[in-house]
Amino acid sequence: MTTAYWCVLVALFLPYLSTVTAKAVSGGFSPRHNYDPRALLDNLSGIGRRANNAQLNSFEVTPAFAAAVIIAHLAGGAEQALLDQLAIAFVISRLLYLLCYLADWAAARSLVWFINMGLIISLFVVAA
Template structure:
């Protein structure tokens, strides 16, 4: 299995870092919230809300990244090392995205989001 494929696996679980953060800062690990955890997450504010928003964005972008990695592998037009580096850069940038989101650094967060999209596009372009 390639490094890029392992990055897909990591990306699939990154949203849960945000979920755990949102729940941790809001007391959401209490058994009383286990019956309807989404209701808790929908009503958060501040850091908890930003962490939940980072989770939602992660769930939105991960399918595109996963598809890009798979398509890049199938197309076979790029060196595997390059695909691996692009995939690792995506995972690293998603971690930065999470940090910037919870820190409320909106401009940096938005810039990193554009980097995320650029990396996904790059996976397609280098494999064309």
């Protein structure tokens, strides 16, 4: 299995890092919240709400990344090392995105989001 495929696996779990963060910083999460955890997450504010929003964005972008990696592999137009580097860069940029969201750096977060999208597009372009 390639490094890029492993990055897809990592990307699939990154939203849950945001979820754990949202629940941890909320200060009020307890086992009783497992009956309806989304109700708790919907009512958060501050850093907890931003962590939950980062989770939602991660769930939105991860399928596009996974598709780009798979299609790039199937197209076979790019060297594997380049695909691996782009995939690693995507995972790192998603971690940076989460940090920007938690720190409430809206402009930096938007810039990192554009980088995320550029990396997805790059996977398609280099494989063409």
